[in-house]
Each structure stands twice: as C-alpha cells, then as structure tokens.
Amino acid sequence: MHRHHTALARSKSKSVLGAEQGSLAAFFLILLVASGCTKQQAAPPPRVTAVPVVVAKVTQRAMPVQLTAIGNVGSYTVSVQAQVPGELLEVHFKEGAFVHKGQLLLTIDPRPYEAALAQVQATLMRDKAVAANSRAQAQRISKLLADGVVSPSDAEASSSAADAAEATVAADEAALKTAQLNLEYCKIYSPIDGRTGSVVIKPGNLVKVADVPIVIIRQVSPIHVDFTEPQEYLPDIKRYMAAGPLRVEATVPDNSGPPEIGSLTFVDNTVDTTTGTIHLRATFENSRAVLWPGLYVNTLMTLAQQSNATVIPSQAITAGQQGSFVYVVQADGTVAPRPVASSRSVEGQAVIDKGLQVGETVVTDGQVRLVPGAKVQIKNNLSD
Numbered sequence: 001m002h003r004h005h006t007a008l009a010r011s012k013s014k015s016v017l018g019a020e021q022g023s024l025a026a027f028f029l030i031l032l033v034a035s036g037c038t039k040q041q042a043a044p045p046p047r048v049t050a051v052p053v054v055v056a057k058v059t060q061r062a063m064p065v066q067l068t069a070i071g072n073v074g075s076y077t078v079s080v081q082a083q084v085p086g087e088l089l090e091v092h093f094k095e096g097a098f099v100h101k102g103q104l105l106l107t108i109d110p111r112p113y114e115a116a117l118a119q120v121q122a123t124l125m126r127d128k129a130v131a132a133n134s135r136a137q138a139q140r141i142s143k144l145l146a147d148g149v150v151s152p153s154d155a156e157a158s159s160s161a162a163d164a165a166e167a168t169v170a171a172d173e174a175a176l177k178t179a180q181l182n183l184e185y186c187k188i189y190s191p192i193d194g195r196t197g198s199v200v201i202k203p204g205n206l207v208k209v210a211d212v213p214i215v216i217i218r219q220v221s222p223i224h225v226d227f228t229e230p231q232e233y234l235p236d237i238k239r240y241m242a243a244g245p246l247r248v249e250a251t252v253p254d255n256s257g258p259p260e261i262g263s264l265t266f267v268d269n270t271v272d273t274t275t276g277t278i279h280l281r282a283t284f285e286n287s288r289a290v291l292w293p294g295l296y297v298n299t300l301m302t303l304a305q306q307s308n309a310t311v312i313p314s315q316a317i318t319a320g321q322q323g324s325f326v327y328v329v330q331a332d333g334t335v336a337p338r339p340v341a342s343s344r345s346v347e348g349q350a351v352i353d354k355g356l357q358v359g360e361t362v363v364t365d366g367q368v369r370l371v372p373g374a375k376v377q378i379k380n381n382l383s384d
Contacts, residue, residue: 050377053366060358063309067301071227075293079213083185088203095198099190110186117179124172131165138162194219218293223286227299228277240303248282249300260284310352314345316364327363
C-alpha cells in the first residue's frame with residue numbers, strides 16, 4: 001500500500017514537471033515567433049521630402065532714400081467780390097468752368113455810375129472855366145496894383161480866389177478818376193487762371209461792397225500738396241534741399257495712372273509741438289488735372305540715392321515673435337532662419353541694413369512650410 005502511494009506520487013511529480021517544461025517551451029516559441037514577426041513588419045525610416053521654394057540672391061544696387069506721407073491737395077484761391085454796390089446784371093461764365101486771367105466774369109448795372117461820371121465831368125468843365133477867369137482877374141488886378149490903382153488887399157484877395165478855383169479843379173479831377181474807377185468796377189474780370197465754383201449771388205440780386213463772395217476761383221495749375229514728416233527727418237531734408245530741389249511724387253489712391261511729379265517748395269519755420277512733425281509743401285504743374293483741391297494723396301519724397309545698398313525682394317522678409325527674419329539657403333540645401341533689419345522698401349525691394357551678405361540666397365516664396373534645417377527644392381532659375 002505504501003509502495004503504491006509512493007509510485008503514484010512519483011508518477012504525478014513527473015507529470016507536473018513535464019507539463020511545466022512543455023509550457024516553458026511553448027512560451028519561448030511564441031516569443032521567438034513574435035520577435036520574428038516584429039522584425040519583418042518594422043517600417044523603414046521615413047524619407048525626408050524637400051520643400052519646393054522660390055529663392056533670390058542678395059544683391060547690391062543704388063536705391064533711393066525716400067520718405068512717404070499722406071498729403072492734402074491745396075490751391076491758391078481768389079474770392080471775387082464787388083467793389084461797388086449795385087444790381088448784378090449778368091454772369092459771363094458757367095459754374096465750374098475754367099476761366100483765364102482777364103476774362104470777363106460779371107457785370108453790375110453801370111447806369112448809376114455812368115450818370116455820376118457825366119456829372120463829375122460837367123462839374124470839372126465848369127470849375128475849369130471859373131478857375132481860368134479867376135486867374136485872369138488876378139493877373140489884371142496885379143497890374144493895377146503896380147500902377148497904384150488898387151490896394152494890396154484887393155490884389156491878395158483876387159489871387160487867393162484864383163488859387164481856390166484851381167484847387168477846386170484839382171478836386172474835380174480826382175473825383176473824375178473815382179467816377180471812372182467806379183464805372184470800371186461794374187465789370188469784374190478774373191484775376192487768375194483757375195476753376196470757378198458755384199455762383200453765390202445770382203443775376204438780379206443786389207451786391208454790396210465787402211459782402212459775401214460772388215464766386216470763388218481756385219487755381220489748379222500749378223497746384224500744391226501739403227504734408228508732414230516726423231521731426232527727426234528735418235536735418236536730412238534741409239541738407240538735401242540745400243543741394244538742389246527735392247523730387248516729390250503724388251499718387252491718387254485707386255488711380256492706375258502715373259504719379260504727378262513736383263518739387264518741395266516750402267518747409268515751415270516751426271515744428272508742431274503736438275504731433276512732433278514738420279509741415280512741408282510741394283508744388284506740381286498738374287498739367288493733366290489729376291490733382292484736385294481737397295483731395296488726399298500719397299506722397300513720396302526722394303532725398304538722395306544710396307549707392308551699394310544691400311537689397312532683397314520684400315516678400316522674403318517674414319515677421320516673427322522676435323522680429324523680422326529670412327530663411328537663408330545653406331550649401332547643403334537646408335534653410336536656416338536669419339534675423340534681419342530693414343529700413344525701407346522701394347518698389348518691392350527691401351533695403352537690408354544688417355543680417356545678410358551680398359551673394360547669399362534667401363527664400364522668397366514657400367516660407368510657411370519651412371522649419372529650421374528643412375531641406376528645400378529650388379523651383380526657379382537664379383539666372384533669370
């Protein structure tokens with residue numbers, strides 16, 4: 001019985017040991033198969049894809065030193081007013097028409113002034129006759145005084161009367177000139193070449209001296225543009241202006257035509273303490289009548305030409321959190337960001353003050369897909 005139990009226990013022990021060994025063998029077999037599958041299914045490393053970009057070379061050229069501003073077109077104006085009172089008879093121009101200097105504009109009723117002139121002329125003729133008679137009488141009395149016929153007092157009285165008559169004639173002549181002027185003032189002529197506005201006082205109404213303007217004429221050729229620049233540019237403006245006239249361009253917004261070309265003609269004698277700006281004025285011939293009084297325009301004033309300026313296309317510059325930068329293409333075909341400082345842009349070309357060297361290559365299109373160290377594929381030909 002005891003032997004039977006012992007044999008049974010040994011048999012069970014061998015069975016358990018065999019089962020454990022089989023389980024371990026199966027476990028290692030599974031690990032081996034899994035490891036092989038993993039090695040077979042591992043993906044190859046991802047290929048680095050080059051980002052297509054457009055590039056440009058950093059060049060060196062002469063670039064203008066320019067200042068921009070928003071200006072307001074102004075003009076020389078004349079307010080046409082009556083110099084004599086009377087009824088406005090006729091307007092000899094159309095409202096808004098261009099008139100020339102010396103052109104007849106308005107007619108005031110001349111009849112009262114014609115009558116006044118005739119009266120003054122008649123008075124002058126009468127007083128001339130009286131003066132001539134008084135002078136002849138004084139000369140006769142002077143001879144009688146020499147002969148002792150009349151007293152000295154009579155001679156003096158006669159001479160004084162003659163002098164008074166001649167003074168009256170002089171006053172009549174002055175009155176005649178005044179009457180002639182008043183009659184001339186009944187016709188009003190244009191004092192300048194310019195564009196007329198609306199007629200405030202219509203024909204048939206009475207006009208008064210120094211009253212409201214009958215019409216306002218604005219000179220449109222030449223014409224001027226007023227604008228301001230920051231006070232820190234004043235020394236440069238004065239220095240370059242002393243060397244010669246400064247060119248100013250005026251461009252009307254949304255106008256596809258060429259800009260109007262003029263020159264700086266006025267620099268104010270004081271800086272605006274409120275805004276810290278200096279008032280400037282440029283004059284334009286305005287032969288095409290593009291500039292109009294009251295219009296707002298964009299001005300571009302050229303101070304000088306900067307030789308050997310470092311230049312890149314403006315679109316190459318990207319604004320970042322740390323300031324402006326560009327992507328520079330390295331020799332291995334990758335890009336690296338480079339901080340740059342640009343003072344101005346002229347016609348799509350940015351002047352670089354520091355950050356780039358002539359001959360380097362910068363990305364001008366495709367920056368949004370780039371990161372530092374990215375591989376790039378250049379799409380354009382730099383020799384174009």
